[in-house]
Amino acid sequence: MNNFPFANQITIPEALKRAYAHWNAGQAPMAEQLARQVLQMAPYQPDALHLLGLMAHAYGKPDLALDYLRRACAATTASASYCSNLAEVCRQQGLLTEAEKAARRAVAQDPNLIAGWTNLGIILQESGKLDASLECLQRVCALQPANPEIHNNLGNTYKLLNQLDAAQASYRQALALHPNYPEAHSNLAFLLCDLGRFDEAAVAAEMAIELNPHLADAYLNLAEIEISRLRYVDALRHLNALMAFAPQHPGALAARAQVLIKTERPQDALACARQAVSVAPDNARAHNTLGRALQALDQHEQALNSFDQAAALPGTVTEEAMTARALLLLEMGDKEAAIAAFDRTLAQFPESIRVTMARVDTKTYRADDPDIALMEAALTHAIKPTLNDQMGLHFALGKAYLDSANSERAFYHLDRGNAIKRDVVVYDAEKTGQWMRQIAATFTPELMDKFRRAGAASDRPVFIVGMPRSGTTLVEQILASHADIFGAGELSALRFAVDGVGSFPDDVARWGAEDFARVGRAYLSRVDDLAPHALRLVDKMPANFLYAGLIPLVLSGARIIHCRRDAVDTCLSCYSKHFAGEQLFSYRQDELGVFYRDYQFLMESLREVLPQDRFIEVDYEDVVDDLEAQARRLIAFVGLPWDDACLDFHKTSRVVRTASVSQVRQPIYTTSKGRWRRHAAYLGPLLSALGIDQSSLDKAEPA
Template sequence: MIDDQLVGPAKTPATNVKTNASFVPAQTRKLNAGLTEIRKQWSSGHRRTARKICDKLIAEHPENGELMQLNGLILYETGQTDKAIRSLESACNSAETRPAYFTDLAAILSNSGYGDQARNVLLAAQKRYPVEAKVHLQLGLLEARLAGVHRAVQHLKHAISLAPKDWNTWNAMGAVLLSLDDIQAAMQHFGNAFALAQQNGETRALNDIQISLGECHKELGNFEEAQKIFENVLKAEPRNIRAWHCLSLISKIPQNHPTQSAMQQVYSSGRHQNLPAKDREMFLFSIGKTEMDGNNYGSAMKALDEANRIKRESITYSPTAIENMLDDMQLAFPAERFAQLAPVGNQDDEPQHVFIVGMPRSGTTLIEQILSSHPEIFGAGELDVMARHHHGLIEHRSKSSTNHERLEKYDDEFVHLIGQAYRKETLARISRIAANNASSDKTRRIIDKLPANFVRAGMIALMLPNTRIIHCRRNPVATCFSIYNRRFGGIQNFAYDQKELGHYYNTYMKFMHHWRQVLPADRFIEVDYENVIDDLGTEARRLIDFVGLEWDDACMEFHKTKRQIRTHSAMQVRNPIYRDGLKNWEPYANYLQPLLDTLGLDKSGLPLNS
């Protein structure tokens, strides 16, 4: 995941101590000794002592960049993010500033949900330090996190050219290539990173790179190989949180597993509270998953509530802003805009596009896997192409002094430009992904399964001829609970508070009602997850008929289809249909009252006024 690959902030920045002490002023020697003592006390767990020394030094040296950097990192690790940002800003503005001050500040801003501000910090650092590889490295990873993957690749290529023996740069490029579904190239870059880290004796780095390789195998469906890698890392480092988290996602970790015991000891003792917020969040989501596997409902929800609370504190989210955005989109696409659309055709001169939309965890991956098992359908996964060109064109119009009113109208020219850019890039990308696919020349339909594209259903229907949309629905409580108990690599800012999650679901359903009313039936279809589970044959034939192809029996054996899958449902869709997950939320109903109240449902999932 790109989130897990993002570098820094550093935990122990290097001290700039002169080697010849006789030429160092006494005041500087005292400062350097103080910085060393702060690190010593902090790493030994004596945080209050470290904090006192730091405060005293700041009173004496308020403009020292290295001290303000260290202070910022301490503040960040203790959850005082706003103060940490201000301290690192002071470091960046100090007389003797360094690249690390900028990269640390950018990392904290990015991890706190201020991606644009982080980019501005790094762009300023790039101008000041144009040949500093770490600045380009951070820019690349930040762009990848913000869905600017093509800019990310350019920055990371530059970072590799500046520091070809730095394992971090190769590892980062591997993570970005993995996000672009270029899995073979990703594995090659991870391999280079591993070799370089091995040469430098970077033991912890070797484990992290192996975990990334394990994630590659997982997405290819090589679960046994992935599990072997995660297990080997845990043998070498029993408390590696990322390896344990990855292992918990692909298997039920037995209660007698040695790592299970070690992690539970960390949890029960409260030592996990000393972890940085991001590691603590990942740790608690993993605890929640293993407790769920053991049917320990109360323990699972305690860990999940804490994990979600930590995640929520690190992001900025406004339900009102979401409502306003969806209202504007609804007004921009009234029924009249679709009245003159020609009927969908099944011309074979070029592949046609099919979009699968809905809430996360609503069955979108299952529907894509069923469809992509057809020999004439290519499942491209969750493409970022549509969102990136959408936001990019708005940004371009804004810079061109186009007034805000026109930006929100989504006129025909706007929609056409997005359609052309989307098609060009999507065809180029799937050509690369399918280069070794013997059936790639048979592709007549391309599936784009990014759930959040439900926002853009109006544009999708108008931007290209013969485009189709499949809306996936699932029981509201099952959908929301499945979101709440998962740690998402991407940004799902609505997901980490039960009331906000329920509010978002209600807003989404209201919005989908609009598309249901205005979109032509040959361009928009809805499928219920529960109906697919109950009657796969009927629903699969209905889907294939909707996309305009002849039936193929391979769709009934979707679990045998070998293809890359990059979602939390990767394990499930490689197995036959099963009903176990339909009501797995019910034992947790007593812990979901804020969600149920917001959805207007009782503990049985029925409307309160029924």
């Protein structure tokens, strides 16, 4: 039917012509009225459906837009541009499989459709089909070399392919063609962040926001820059600014959840991640973030399911999600399953550098291990990895060469990996030392005596403190093997409880009994729900040595176990480990040695004032030499009957989320005792900072 039953009896083609003219002139109500009148006469008319789809999309009604565009493209007479538009709306909704199908139909119908090839290239890019994406976008670039948007899109694919030089060239070409192009500024910011050029990256992201205050990606990139600089408060500020105008943005919700995980607010992170998945159920990154939040809350099976969902969905996070799943299995103590998971990931992503780095703790390297050659080649390849990946490669190769007894190559890489990390963090060794001396001066015998009964009464908490890599995880594993003891891992509950009351240690001298009790109650409120039936709860946060003087005053029944280990072995182990958390003092040998001596001074001071019945010190070397005697001593100290399972600690099934994840799954071994002597020639700055005379090493005993 070609005519309207209205005055003037205009034809359907004429009505459609007028409708599109009204829409292009900004007269949406008239355009919508005419389009709906067309559909009254011809319910499947594709041009009217397409126009209503465009209007729904413009007015923020994506589901309605999809419905109209799908119906428009169902017609055999639908134009290629309609299919291209459907593809773009599907992409924006995360429906990448449908989007690719629509885009391929568009370019099949019209091989010269620039928008169709562009959309297909971007869809393939987001689907992780990067070589195909590159082919599409290079084709478009050849057809329209003066189009800045095409250079920007091409840069995005180059970046995902880790061809960072080519990506940067594409972004800069886009900006040369269009200096005020906000998306190109934003993407350049993200690239510069990967290169470790954080100040330049922040300037580029801020420029993008100035040009387009509603450009969501620019806020996300600015947040990522601040996360890379460990400035989590600033990252949340940028995400809050984004969510002020886009409260349901899935990328913002996922990024916020990641920051909350890093700042140890896992319950808040979980709520945020669940919201991201609810808003975008087909978004792989949202599911991956949900997996990390669940992992942080020890909900392991649910976390594995989320990683599986993320890996199964189209997108560019498949490798990341599969790797995260393998690492979680390693934490859970299922090494065989973890190795199999890494192998599956490598089968799907052959010669993946990130997977090769991630599985470093699953193996002991020999000199001829092919992974070593693969990682060395990645560092010398013309296409450089991102700065984070370069750092990870250096640490992984450092470990591999230490395993294979090649000290020279090990420290070549460890020095470079640590230097990259040190350039990112802000750390003042002198101020840190002053702070520890202030802590030591605060906890006087008079203060300890005055408030020794002030704290919350509970004999459930057991604190393991000391330097990282000093045997804290081993001692926790021995204790946690007891039927009545729960190993809670590294908790920040005490730090949060203290921060909630005032500045530490400045305010301690002004506290009264109620202040100490309030900190104790705040701590207990954070841990009471963890294994409530266990008679003892082990909090293995090594850095709690800073609060060792405070613990008896806030928790009058708590016990403290101070783990000690040879000073140089401890520091070498810190220097050679790529920690998941931030150990700001460990990225320069001299600063590491100074920190150790400051820690040593603090513990020597606190040893004089801590209650003898609630404080013991355990030497790693003694545990290695006589496991049973030290295990029995530990169990007696926490006031429980002996349990033979403590001697088979390596068989205990529990999650271990520390740098010692692999070691505590093995029986006691002695190879780590005094291992620093094999590498003494490369430890000059550390030995000097520790006050060890290098000229007499052959005569000296371990420090």
